[in-house]
Ligand code: SF4
Ligand code: SF4
Ligand code: SF4
Ligand code: SF4
């Protein structure tokens with residue numbers, strides 16, 4: 165389908181809402197960008213940008229001083245104060261689509277008087293606005309994990325199908341982004357219903373449909389055909405973004421290099437800086453590991469089994485016969501890096517990393533996987 | 541310090557299990573958490589006989605008890621006798637809270653001279669029969685499970701009681717607060733604001749309460765399963781914390797737990 169231009173996101177949000185979707189988009193909360201339900205384009209973070217580096221994230225006005233801090237909590241939709249008009253002028257936020265497709269905690273089944281009741285699989289329709297190209301790639305990885313193979317996960321399938329994806333090309337990659345070297349960004353190529361490229365002067369969005377659902381949506385909106393100048397400006401966004409990647413990874417021979425480093429002394433050195441806190445795996449858009457929690461409700465006598473995010477950095481994760489197999493921090497760090505860049509390829513036919521940089525930004529001690537890979 | 545793994549052990553013969561709640565040196569906050577479980581407590585009261593719980597009533601049933609919840613640390617010669625009695629009359633003994641599990645805030649005396657404190661505070665310090673140190677219950681008798689927190693978390697307490705009633709192992713993860721912080725979707729205060737936080741070395745259980753309100757974790761639940769305090773201390777120094785400040789953050793409710801004691805030493809105590 166030919167690309168079109170939207171002058172505002174307001175009709176898009178209104179139409180989606182009218183179609184019964186809950187629209188979730190980026191908002192400013194507690195000094196970070198978070199997905200939350202939005203009802204108007206005014207809820208989007210106009211004029212905000214981010215600075216990301218290892219162990220550091222700061223939101224600030226696109227032009228102006230840093231504006232964060234635990235005391236002055238930043239609220240949603242303060243668009244009027246924005247210097248800039250861009251609403252997607254930042255990179256990957258702590259949340260990825262994982263929170264929607266693979267939520268932190270889900271009930272699997274309940275036991276009432278000893279009789280199992282499977283948890284409902286109805287997933288409410290959600291339109292996710294502002295999904296980044298790296299996150300589209302991460303969803304493709306998740307699809308292989310949860311839907312490929314012999315035991316597809318029906319609950320994941322239901323949530324995934326209920327999700328309408330409105331992607332946005334990245335114009336301002338963060339200091340920890342390396343999607344260009346992973347081949348996953350910064351431009352949305354596939355896996356979306358609609359992809360937007362945000363342009364300024366004047367503020368507008370070039371939109372492309374990536375599915376029949378997306379084409380239907382665009383057809384219901386007030387648009388005009390994109391001119392050659394619009395398309396050239398959109399191309400330029402991608403070209404510039406590609407030169408602004410804060411990090412890169414050399415993929416040539418990487419899988420083998422990581423596998424061969426099994427006995428490297430590097431792991432111990434890295435472990436001396438690693439807190440085994442699991443933040444990296446929690447924010448990673450492809451990490452899928454869970455544990456089960458069994459609980460009994462003392463009040464009504466029912467029991468329930470829930471699935472909850474777990475991580476190869478916890479000791480319980482590798483507990484076998486009463487003791488963890490990966491007791492040392494070094495063994496746990498090695499598991500994480502080796503899974504992402506080597507054994508994931510054996511398991512799922514591609515890397516477990518899409519280059520979003522979240523694990524680097526959100527590591528409290530700033531451990532940088534791209535640096536660790538370099539050192540191997 | 542490590543919580544002993546247990547599969548619980550149920551009362552035999554189908555009778556109603558008997559619960560006892562005991563207090564040693566403590567502020568009663570953990571027992572209040574039990575009272576706070578309003579609705580569930582009624583159910584608990586229906587499924588167990590609350591045979592000894594002075595905080596809630598004056599019942600003082602005779603032992604033995606199937607489950608004893610013990611609050612507080614051992615700080616007097618009398619405590620030493622009493623905890624042995626409690627162990628003798630209890631099939632399962634579960635400590636509740638930082639005092640019973642690590643010695644509590646009163647274990648700060650371990651790092652000073654208790655006689656000096658007594659002489660400053662009391663007119664006749666000679667009447668004060670206090671031990672040199674404040675010690676956890678596990679230093680004196682075998683403990684079946686240790687529930688952390690200052691105070692303990694309501695949900696975790698119900699989980700532990702439910703688990704012991706059902707004869708299964710309580711689901712009380714020993715990983716970091718960071719995991720709960722991310723499950724909850726809170727913004728990391730270290731990364732996003734530069735606020736010092738003990739979450740990476742502290743055991744989960746509170747649901748990341750403080751980070752969810754923009755504050756750093758104070759370490760109420762004590763050391764996590766494999767804390768790397770040296771790495772965290774290096775980061776906290778980068779965030780501007782001085783040696784005395786670092787020592788102070790570890791010297792609170794869980795000061796006497798071995799990993800936090802070492803963390804403070806590593807920081808330069
Ligand atoms: S690499 Fe960083 S985020 Fe991951 S476990 Fe280690 S310290 Fe935590
Ligand atoms: S490993 Fe790190 S950079 Fe790669 S996808 Fe996961 S969070 Fe993003
Ligand atoms: S890196 Fe660890 S948490 Fe992530 S998917 Fe692999 S084993 Fe699971
Ligand atoms: S990694 Fe690429 S796609 Fe992801 S946020 Fe950064 S620039 Fe955008």
Ligand code: SF4
Pocket residue numbers: 441443528717718719721722727728729730731737738739740748751756757
């Ligand atoms: S705020 Fe504290 S507990 Fe939460 S992720 Fe950051 S370091 Fe961990």
